[in-house]
Amino acid sequence: xxxxxxxxxxxxxxxxxxxxxxxxxxxxxxxxxxxxxxxxxxxxxxxxxxxxxxxxxxxxxxxxxxxxxxxxxxxxxxxxxxxxxxxxxxxxxxxxxxxxxxxxxxxxxxxxxxxxxxxxxxxxxxxxxxxxxxxxxxxxxxxxxxxxxxxxxxxxxxxxxxxxxxxxxxxxxxxxxxxxxxxxxxxxxxxxxxxxxxxxxxxxxxxxxxxxxxxxxxxxxxxxxxxxxxxxxxxxxxxxxxxxxxxxxxxxxxxxxxxxxxxxxxxxxxxxxxxxxxxxxxxxxxxxxxxxxxxxxxxxxxxxxxxxxxxxxxxxxxxxxxxxxxxxxxxxxxxxxxx
Amino acid sequence: xxxxxxxxxxxxxxxxxxxxxxxxxxxxxxxxxxxxxxxxxxxxxxxxxxxxxxxxxxxxxxxxxxxxxxxxxxxxxxxxxxxxxxxxxxxxxxxxxxxxxxxxxxxxxxxxxxxxxxxxxxxxxxxxxxxxxxxxxxxxxxxxxxxxxxxxxxxxxxxxxxxxxxxxxxxxxxxxxxxxxxxxxxxxxxxxxxxxxxxxxxxxxxxxxxxxxxxxxxxxxxxxxxxxxxxxxxxxxxxxxxxxxxxxxxxxxxxxxxxxxxxxxxxxxxxxxxxxxxxxxxxxxxxxxxxxxxxxxxxxxxxxxxxxxxxxxxxxxxxxxxxxxxxxxxxxxxxxxxx
DNA sequence: GTGAAAGCGCTAACAC
DNA sequence: GTGTTAGCGCTTTCAC
Numbered sequence: 001x002x003x004x005x006x007x008x009x010x011x012x013x014x015x016x017x018x019x020x021x022x023x024x025x026x027x028x029x030x031x032x033x034x035x036x037x038x039x040x041x042x043x044x045x046x047x048x049x050x051x052x053x054x055x056x057x058x059x060x061x062x063x064x065x066x067x068x069x070x071x072x073x074x075x076x077x078x079x080x081x082x083x084x085x086x087x088x089x090x091x092x093x094x095x096x097x098x099x100x101x102x103x104x105x106x107x108x109x110x111x112x113x114x115x116x117x118x119x120x121x122x123x124x125x126x127x128x129x130x131x132x133x134x135x136x137x138x139x140x141x142x143x144x145x146x147x148x149x150x151x152x153x154x155x156x157x158x159x160x161x162x163x164x165x166x167x168x169x170x171x172x173x174x175x176x177x178x179x180x181x182x183x184x185x186x187x188x189x190x191x192x193x194x195x196x197x198x199x200x201x202x203x204x205x206x207x208x209x210x211x212x213x214x215x216x217x218x219x220x221x222x223x224x225x226x227x228x229x230x231x232x233x234x235x236x237x238x239x240x241x242x243x244x245x246x247x248x249x250x251x252x253x254x255x256x257x258x259x260x261x262x263x264x265x266x267x268x269x270x271x272x273x274x275x276x277x278x279x280x281x282x283x284x285x286x287x288x289x290x291x292x293x294x295x296x297x298x299x300x301x302x303x304x305x306x307x308x309x310x311x312x313x314x315x316x317x318x319x320x321x322x323x324x325x326x327x328x329x330x331x332x333x334x335x336x337x338x339x
Numbered sequence: 340x341x342x343x344x345x346x347x348x349x350x351x352x353x354x355x356x357x358x359x360x361x362x363x364x365x366x367x368x369x370x371x372x373x374x375x376x377x378x379x380x381x382x383x384x385x386x387x388x389x390x391x392x393x394x395x396x397x398x399x400x401x402x403x404x405x406x407x408x409x410x411x412x413x414x415x416x417x418x419x420x421x422x423x424x425x426x427x428x429x430x431x432x433x434x435x436x437x438x439x440x441x442x443x444x445x446x447x448x449x450x451x452x453x454x455x456x457x458x459x460x461x462x463x464x465x466x467x468x469x470x471x472x473x474x475x476x477x478x479x480x481x482x483x484x485x486x487x488x489x490x491x492x493x494x495x496x497x498x499x500x501x502x503x504x505x506x507x508x509x510x511x512x513x514x515x516x517x518x519x520x521x522x523x524x525x526x527x528x529x530x531x532x533x534x535x536x537x538x539x540x541x542x543x544x545x546x547x548x549x550x551x552x553x554x555x556x557x558x559x560x561x562x563x564x565x566x567x568x569x570x571x572x573x574x575x576x577x578x579x580x581x582x583x584x585x586x587x588x589x590x591x592x593x594x595x596x597x598x599x600x601x602x603x604x605x606x607x608x609x610x611x612x613x614x615x616x617x618x619x620x621x622x623x624x625x626x627x628x629x630x631x632x633x634x635x636x637x638x639x640x641x642x643x644x645x646x647x648x649x650x651x652x653x654x655x656x657x658x659x660x661x662x663x664x665x666x667x668x669x670x671x672x673x674x675x676x677x678x
Numbered sequence: 679g680t681g682a683a684a685g686c687g688c689t690a691a692c693a694c
Numbered sequence: 695g696t697g698t699t700a701g702c703g704c705t706t707t708c709a710c
Contacts, residue, residue, distance in 0.1 A: 007461070007485075009703060020681045025705060035679050054459040058406065059703030061397035062686045069462075078422045087415070090443065094453045099460065102441050104429065114433045120393040121438065122346070122687090123408075123462070146346075226624045252621070259624030282591070285565045285598030287626040348687060359697045364689060374695050398687035401702045461703090 008051040016047035024048075028055070067125050069099040070308060071118050073138070074130040076106050079224070080251065080280055081297060085130055085152060088301025096309065098125075105131035119145060126312060128152050128304045133194035148311045152304035155196045155319065161311055163304045163320045167197045168204035170293050170326040174247040174275055175208040177328045182336040183273060186217040187243030189232035189253050191224050201249055201277070218243050222253065229256025237266075244337040245273035247293075251280055254290055258333065262287070269335035279329055288332035296324035347390040355386035363387075367394070406464050408438040409647060410457050412477070413469040415445050418563070419590065419619055420636060424469055424491060427640025435648065437464075444470035458484060465651060467491050467643045472533035487650045491643035494535045494658065500650055502643040502659045506536045507543035509632050509665040513586040513614055514547040516632075516667045521675040522612060526557040526582030528571035528592050540588055540616070557582050561592065568595025576605075583676040584612035586632075590619055593629055597672065601626070608674035618668055627671035635663035 014024040019040060026034040027044045036044075047053075061067045070093060077083040090100045103118045105111045118124065119142070126148035132138045139158045142149045148160075155162035171188075178186055188205045191198035202219055209217045220235040222228030229248055233256070236243055248254040254276030261268050268274050268288055276283070279294035299322050310317045353363040358379060365373040366383045375383075386392075400406045409432060416422040429439045442457045444450045457463065458481070465487035471477045478497045481488045487499075494501035510527075517525055527544045530537035541558055548556045559574040561567030568587055572595070575582055587593040593615030600607050607613050607627055615622070618633035638661050649656045 010705095011703080021704080022682080022706075023680060026680095029705085031706085037679070040679085054461070056401075056461040056703055058397040058400035058461055059686095060705075062395075062401055062688085062702090063704040063706080065686075067397065076422075076426070077416045078419055078426070080417055083415075083417045083422065087417070087443065090453065091449060094449060094456065099440070099453075099456060099462075101438070104426065110430060110433060114429065114438075117433065117438060122393070122395040122397055123438075226621055230624065255621055256624045259626055259628070262626040282565055282594055285569065285595045287598055287601040289598070349689095350687080360688080361690075361698080362696060365696095368689085370690085376695070379695085395687055398702090399689075401704085402687080402689040404702075 007056070008053045009056070010053070012051055013044065013048045013053045016051060017043045019044060028053075061123070067123055068097060069101055069124045070305070071124045071127045072100050072102045072130070073105050073115060073118075073127055074102065076104050077102070081153075081224075081278055082130060084297040085301040085304075088298030089128060089152075089305050090301075091298070092302035092305040096305065098305070098309075107131075119147060126150075126308045128301075128308055130154060130304075132156065133192075134196060135194060148308065150304055150307045150311060153197060153300060161307045161317055161319060163300060163307050163322075164197070165295055165297075165300055165322045165324075166326070167200045170277065170295060171201045171204035171247070172208045173326055173328055174277075174293055175205060175212065175214075177330075178245040178247065178273060178275060178334070179212055179214065181245070181273065181334060183243075183245035184214050185241055185243045185245075186214060187236040187239075187246035188217055188219045189229060189236070189246060189248045189257070190219055190221045191228075191249040193221060198249060205247065215241070224250040225252045226256035226259070229253030230260040231256075233257045233260045233264075237264075243272075245275070245334065247275045247277070249277050251276050251278045251283075251290075251292070254292075254333075255286065258286055258288070258290065268333050270339050273334040273337070275328075275334055279327075283329070283331060286333075291331045291334040292329045294327040294329055296322050296326075299324055346395070347392045348395070349392070352383065352387045352390055352392045355390060356382045358383060367392075400462070406462050407436060408440055408463045409644070410463045410466045411439050411441045411469070412444050412454060412457075412466055413441065415443050416441070420492075420563075420617055421469060423636040424640040424643075427637030428467060428491075428644050429640075430637070431641035431644040435644065437644070437648075446470075458486060465489075465647050467640075467647055469493060469643075471495065472531075473535060474533060487647065489643055489646045489650060492536060492639060500646045500656055500658060502639060502646050502661075503536070504634055504636075504639055504661045504663075505665070506539045509616065509634060510540045510543035510586070511547045512665055512667060513616075513632055514544060514551065514553075516669075517584040517586065517612060517614060517673070518551055518553065520584070520612065520673060522582075522584035523553050524557075524580055524582045524584075525553060526559075526575040526578075526585035528568060528575070528585060528587045528596070529558055529560045530563050530567075530588040530592075532560060537588060544586065554580070563589040564591045565595035565598070568592030569599040570595075572596045572599045572603075576603075582611075584614070584673065586614045586616070588616050590615050590617045590622075590629075590631070593631075593672075594625065597625055597627070597629065607672050609678045612673040612676070614667075614673055618666075622668070622670060625672075630670045630673040631668045633666045633668055635661050635665075638663055 074082040130152040150161040151159040190202040222232040279292040283290040413421040469491040489500040490498040529541040561571040618631040622629040
């Protein structure tokens with residue numbers, strides 16, 4: 001049987017089944033309240049299957065005003081945090097019949113252009129924003145364009161729906177874990193404060209230390225990358241009484257800490273325990289192996305999709321906090337102080 | 340001034356400029372051979388600007404049969420190799436006025452479903468495939484669907500256009516670099532042979548060793564991840580005469596090697612020099628810092644876009660090999676044998 | 679139960 | 695130089 005040269009249209013299916021286009025359309029979408037005999041229904045499905053019919057997206061979009069696609073606006077996916085969120089979101093979207101379009105937001109001119117292209121294209125129903133700093137104009141832009149959106153791993157008072165993890169809980173567990181090992185002088189390498197989780201993490205870390213009547217923790221603010229971890233370590237060590245254990249706000253920062261510690265002749269964990277936020281397979285292969293707080297990033301992405309769909313339906317869901325508890329994974333970079 | 344409640348259409352622009360839809364359309368697309376007075380032209384542009392007009396993608400697609408979007412089918416972007424290719428491709432596509440849609444191909448059922456959704460959606464003009472193993476049916480599928488495609492970082496005799504780097508050159512430079520340090524017994528942790536670059540790398544590595552009259556190198560085949568590196572190291576060390584220096588086919592493998600070496604009490608670089616394929620910022624922070632062969636991955640992605648567009652235009656370009664030379668970046672994980 | 683027809687926003691062939 | 699018109703493939707209202 002020779003290949004069909006052009007993609008089959010609804011008309012072709014209808015013709016093959018001996019019905020009208022509208023009948024075919026209703027049956028294939030099983031539109032509510034459609035009255036078509038079981039037998040015709042079967043004929044239509046069979047014809048569609050045989051011809052390999054797939055509805056043509058643009059045509060359907062034009063007719064319905066909906067596209068079945070959502071955009072993910074995230075910081076560069078070279079950062080595994082965001083890649084994981086993206087994957088979780090894409091998986092969930094797929095389950096619900098939505099395509100995802102990723103627009104990387106590196107904060108530069110080119111990203112911005114790409115982003116506007118996607119937003120203005122008329123090819124998406126809504127946006128999941130994971131890149132917005134607190135002073136980003138993205139929420140306003142989307143509001144002005146009348147595009148539904150949710151924020152993920154960020155929150156904004158302007159956001160119609162923010163989807164977040166219990167960052168404070170992670171920070172508290174981190175403190176408790178390190179204290180459980182016997183540490184009392186703790187340090188934290190926080191992320192930039194224009195990102196809401198950084199602020200929460202810092203506050204929770206500090207207040208948990210107070211609750212436990214520990215000495216005031218040393219805290220430094222740094223970018224999320226390896227270099228930030230490196231500078232953070234230098235910072236913390238120059239404190240009057242340097243911490244014996246520290247918690248980083250990103251995996252990459254922890255890598256930077258391990259590298260810098262090794263170069264400085266600081267032994268981990270004997271001289272310094274290191275606990276990273278977020279867990280990746282690489283943790284098992286770093287030197288020393290890296291203890292982490294595993295966070296439900298994929299679920300976060302999935303929940304963002306659910307929240308966006310709720311917005312589509314006009315539901316006022318408010319904010320979502322992922323219920324999954326963070327999990328400490330103890331490896332070689334943490335121990336009792338002095339060993 | 341109150342916001343326009345609904346997105347402006349071409350009709351609105353035409354009305355505002357006092358011309359017909361077709362005039363507006365032609366001017367805004369500056370269609371070839373359009374004769375419209377400079378003055379009307381200006382009026383139309385001005386009206387479009389004022390209203391913030393953006394063509395509606397689906398409508399345009401329906402009318403033209405083209406979408407202005409291309410799909411990127413790549414292995415999970417948690418692998419920085421593919422994330423970098425994706426970024427290069429997206430950047431270039433944007434420059435050329437194309438949107439990109441990323442479909443992760445993790446080789447599982449869910450990815451496959453997502454992929455078919457994208458392919459069948461009618462929302463893309465072509466596909467860049469970077470995930471195909473040699474026995475993948477993806478090329479056939481795309482051919483059957485009549486969707487233009489190119490392979491990137493892979494090659495296939497069936498592919499209409501393969502876009503690759505000079506992997507052999509990287510492998511030769513790796514050998515030369517290690518030999519330059521004084522090593523003679525070399526090892527290589529190759530990637531799975533169902534991926535064409537793995538095969539080329541292995542062959543080039545081996546033949547370069549022969550050219551230099553070195554002892555036959557020890558080669559092991561492993562997955563591209565950290566675990567593959569770990570097992571690869573174990574493998575190589577169990578050789579009759581273990582290599583004093585090795586080249587991995589991925590960055591992650593090298594991380595696995597460093598971790599496993601540390602645990603085995605093997606000193607890098609004194610007991611073993613390690614050179615990784617591909618370079619990432621993290622290399623500066625591993626313990627020890629990791630020597631790498633930097634490869635032009637972003638350019639590879641960009642070139643894939645160019646090649647795909649050539650296919651759109653019916654040009655028979657054949658294969659593309661990125662001209663940028665690989666670059667050795669010597670760090671702490673390589674040294675003369677025995678130090 | 680089923681089908682005819684209008685129209686989503688745009689482009690392009692053609693008429694004026 | 696500029697406007698009219700016929701679709702692109704689909705959904706959906708409404709009449710039969």
